[in-house]
Amino acid sequence: MRETDVMVIGGGPAGLSAAAEAASFGCDVTLVESDLALGGQLIKQTHKFFGSKDERAGTRGFKISELLLEELSGYGNVKTYTNCTATGYYPEDGVVTCVRAEDEYFKIKPKKIVMATGAQERLIPFPNNHLPGVYGAGAVQTLMNVYGVKPGDKVLMVGAGNIGLIVSYQLIQAGVQVAGIVEAMDKVGGYWVHAAKVRRLGVPIYLRHTIVEAIGEQYVTGAVIQEIDERFQPQGERKSLDVDIICMAVGLSPTCELLWQAGCEMVFVPELCGYVAQRDRNMRTSHKDIWVAGDAAGIEEASSAMVEGRIAGVSTARALGRGTHE
Amino acid sequence: MTDKQKLFNSGILTEERPGAVSPPRDLWENKKNGLVIIECPQRIPCNPCHTSCPTGAVVPFDDINDQPQIDYSKCTGCARCVAVCPGLACFVVDLTWGDESRALMKLPYEMLPSPEEGRQVDCLNREGNVVAKGTIVRVTEPMHDKTKVVQVEVPKDLVMDIRAIKVV
Numbered sequence: 001m002r003e004t005d006v007m008v009i010g011g012g013p014a015g016l017s018a019a020a021e022a023a024s025f026g027c028d029v030t031l032v033e034s035d036l037a038l039g040g041q042l043i044k045q046t047h048k049f050f051g052s053k054d055e056r057a058g059t060r061g062f063k064i065s066e067l068l069l070e071e072l073s074g075y076g077n078v079k080t081y082t083n084c085t086a087t088g089y090y091p092e093d094g095v096v097t098c099v100r101a102e103d104e105y106f107k108i109k110p111k112k113i114v115m116a117t118g119a120q121e122r123l124i125p126f127p128n129n130h131l132p133g134v135y136g137a138g139a140v141q142t143l144m145n146v147y148g149v150k151p152g153d154k155v156l157m158v159g160a161g162n163i164g165l166i167v168s169y170q171l172i173q174a175g176v177q178v179a180g181i182v183e184a185m186d187k188v189g190g191y192w193v194h195a196a197k198v199r200r201l202g203v204p205i206y207l208r209h210t211i212v213e214a215i216g217e218q219y220v221t222g223a224v225i226q227e228i229d230e231r232f233q234p235q236g237e238r239k240s241l242d243v244d245i246i247c248m249a250v251g252l253s254p255t256c257e258l259l260w261q262a263g264c265e266m267v268f269v270p271e272l273c274g275y276v277a278q279r280d281r282n283m284r285t286s287h288k289d290i291w292v293a294g295d296a297a298g299i300e301e302a303s304s305a306m307v308e309g310r311i312a313g314v315s316t317a318r319a320l321g322r323g324t325h326e
Numbered sequence: 327m328t329d330k331q332k333l334f335n336s337g338i339l340t341e342e343r344p345g346a347v348s349p350p351r352d353l354w355e356n357k358k359n360g361l362v363i364i365e366c367p368q369r370i371p372c373n374p375c376h377t378s379c380p381t382g383a384v385v386p387f388d389d390i391n392d393q394p395q396i397d398y399s400k401c402t403g404c405a406r407c408v409a410v411c412p413g414l415a416c417f418v419v420d421l422t423w424g425d426e427s428r429a430l431m432k433l434p435y436e437m438l439p440s441p442e443e444g445r446q447v448d449c450l451n452r453e454g455n456v457v458a459k460g461t462i463v464r465v466t467e468p469m470h471d472k473t474k475v476v477q478v479e480v481p482k483d484l485v486m487d488i489r490a491i492k493v494v
Contacts (some may be wrong), residue, residue: 048412050372052390058410064407087485160336173437186327187335192368193413195337200490201437202454205336319487 003032004079006316007096008111009086009258012307013302014294015116016068021313022076022114030108031078032098034085037146039065040118040266042302044141045182046173047166051225051303054168060303062145068306088287089262094289095185095190110288112316115139115259115277116309119252119295124158125201127213128247133220137167137249144174152245157181162190168198179241182209182225184232211246212238220244243277252299259296262287272298283308293315334367338358343367345393348442348486353398354414360403360420360430364394365489368414378410399445407434408475409468419485429482430463435474439493441465448492460491 003057004182005020008015011033019031045061054063072078095107098178123129135143135151137159143149155176157168160183168178179196186207187188187194195205212234219236223241235298253274260266265278276298277285282301284291290313294305317323335429339346345368348354349361362383364375369391376468379400383400384407400420414434423430435441440463451457464477480488 048471050370050412052371052373053377056376057372058412058469128473175438186332188337191370191413192337193370193415195368196365196452197337198337198451198487199337199415200452201492207332222408234380 001095002030002108004108004110004112005027005320006030006112006313007032008114008116009084009096010040010116010118010294010296011035011038011080012116012294013042013064013068014118014296014305014312015040015089015114016065016072017306017309018114018291018293018313018316019080020068020075021310022317023072023078023183025314025317025324026077027317027320027322029075029078030082030110032084032086033080033082036083038069038082041138042068043187044138045302046145046146046170047299047310049303052158055303055306061206064302074084075190081143081166086258089258091261092264103118112291112319114291114309114312114316115256115296115297116292116294116305117258119273119299120250120255122253123248124211124250126211128216129214131214131216131220132218133216133310134214135244135248137163137247140247141167141170144170149173151178152176153156154179155245155247156211156225156241157245157249158184159245159251160188160251161196161207161249161251162192162194164247165190165198167247167249169194169201172198172201172203176245178203179243180204180206182206182211182223184208184210184228199226210234214246214263215240219247239246252295254296254298256296259285259290259292262290264290269298274299283312284315284319327480339365339367341394345398346451347455348464349396349398354463355421356418357403358420358422359400360418360422360432361398362405362407363394363401363417363419364411364415365417366394366415369393370413372412374410374412375407375416378406380404403432405475406468408432408434409473417489419484421485423444424479428479428487431460431475431485431488432475432477433489433491435476435491437493439462441476441493442489445493447478448494449478449484449488450490450492451487452489454490457487458491460488462491
């Protein structure tokens, strides 16, 4: 069976940061990533990041991914596997099972694990939401920004959080018309400046509105939106929009199946968007060999994911007795 | 909720607020190369406008969440912040440009088609309505990072309305 000092599950901003940090202390690191490429959501982020200069503010997300990969490539003690999914954790012996591509199956026994499994998109129910043309914002970003495929001609964005606002801006950059953004709350949830960016390009933001129906037989040909009252019940006039894409940006939930499986103590924290592993300030869970970082530890954003990954990486190295740089 | 509040809540600036103020008029009227207007009225964790300012005109933040404050006596209108700001919230307005009725705006631009010098463009207000025609004077890419700074000649009386261009 394969062995490693630190196994990092997930190759997004948190996982790459954890791997680089643990490797910098001389740990032998194995990183698995289910996607075909490393970088997680960063590779789709064509906008500049907020924050401070030290945390790469003003740099576009995909550039940050390149910088992290460059840092990682400087360490000979890191093995990375893409197209490789960690399918299970076995608490009785601490073995992780992995499937690489379609046919290669292997077991690995790490001394320590950093779970950096990211998040899953939420969807909301409405009639005809099964139609082709109803996308999660992540899929729209993947099509546009990773594969260079224009997802459609005219879009309704559902949700004015940062993802909804940023992806709307990116859609306009890709030549897609944004017919409008609906937001259930009475103000945008994302940064005001992101809203201002799309507003000045002529995109209406319908506050206290939701999507009530997708229109179409074989695929989306329109959407119906409606105002909602204080109890989020639709009221008043229904408005039809002529769109071929309905893009859902209504929130994320931490991906934490492996943490449940490992028996980590889990708590429901609404502010972190769901169940998350109870963890200490060094990102260590209630399981002495398992750390968590990034969106899997609670929905934040990439800058905090990178900081959490660094902390988890240092902390695993310390736990292995390698806590100081030579 | 008032209509103004609703507009603001959807990303439209309706009046001056902390982090979104106009330059002092008398200084502004005679300042060659212009002065910056930053429209960043919400506390967010971000400070590249300050860290990138070569003259210290965006004063140091006590807390990274602070809204930017500008020492207009130091602003040279260089538009570095226009190129750097991740929120595209910085705009430079030069009131000394051209004749009495014209002004020059330096606006961030990340769209296609690429703007070309000499070309007529639509000038958009904060709600995306076309309020005037403008002429592109110069296009630069100060940070070589795909954010262009477009210098566009606009009607002087609309400098507090125009916030974007559309290349048509």
